Amino acid sequence: MHYSTPFGKRPMAKKAFITGITGQDGYYLADFLLDKGYDVYGLVRSSSLEIPQRIGKLAGRVHIDHGDLTDSLSIREIIERVQPDEIYNLAAQSHVQWSFKLPENTFDTTGSGCIRMLEAIRQTCPQARFYQASSSEMFGLVQEVPQRETTPFHPRSPYGVAKVAAFWATINYREGYNMFACNGILFNHESPRRGEDFVTRKITKAAARIALGLQDKLILGNLDVKRDWGYAPEYVRAMWLMLQQETPEDYVIATGETHTVREFCEIAFRRAGLDWEKHVEIDPRFFRPAEVNLVIGDASKAMRQLGWEHKTSFPQLVEIMVDADLEAARQEAKIP
């Protein structure tokens, strides 16, 4: 397919539609796809913030469509009109602790939202390739170490339950309607664009602000839990790779290493020139009704079939995040 330009005919760019484009992964995925020459469309829900504040340097480079995963009409209208080649469903109420306070809302967005997407695709654009942002939280109370594609699920939060529903809905549409629909079962991945109420960013932002005298302490919950933390820009490449395969399948994406929240604190505060034990306090407010104590993923299928691998080490990830937050704190403190 070609389209006309003042310089002659050009090959038609592939169209990608991303829900959750204002989130961490949406940002990196849109940037990645723009670099590959895609025409990128992003779903944005209503907010008091201006679009450029929410999507940063993506502004002006992507098409913004307004809608909401809880509203099937808005989703259907966009998919029918745009006719994307690839659809990445990244939107979710993604905060696990919040999901205990907002279980219904979480299920509506994170679980039913995926079904609304699949049904809109089935009805109006069935040839599109679909990526569902599944999560290691589905393993919850882990039944096997490390966790792989065949490990049974045991979710431990309303968020995890909603992601399990979305995971199976994706498989159901693949099997029932022969749609190209994949689950990426991604373990925790972080970056300077991570939301500030997730533990990694909460720590790196606090370490930076304490180092510059803008804050005096950091209050956390359970320091003993272990997570398999990777670097988000590397993980969005795996999403794209899944949709370039001959057949739709599900893949675990992880580093294969696990570390405690305490270890994350130690490295982050050290990078900021501080001793974490002098600044961190524990408050039961941040403990969860049911916890996921340990996750560690086995990404060997993705390494073998997709040629994907993680590159950034755990200490490098922490340092990238602390350095970005030190820079932001210097600007906040108006230090040149």
Ligand code: NAP
């Ligand atoms: P995030 O930063 O929390 O972004 C979530 C996105 O969803 C935001 O753009 C948010 O928009 C949007 N959203 C929330 N409710 C919506 C609704 N009702 N309608 C439309 N959009 C809505 O999440 P992330 O870290 O980028 O993660 C991306 C996806 O991967 C999520 O589905 C998450 O559950 C999943 N996941 C993440 C990880 C991880 O470690 N990061 C691991 C496994 C799976 P607003 O800006 O308007 O709030």
Ligand code: F7E
């Ligand atoms: O918590 C502990 C907390 O909120 C990590 C989401 O992207 O990854 C993320 O979910 C751990 C938990 O991420 C605080 O108890 C201690 O065990 O950063 P988090 P998460 O729950 O692992 C998965 C894969 C997703 O799919 C999710 O969308 O850290 N923890 N103290 C704390 N956590 C927070 N948030 N705040 C604390 O003060």
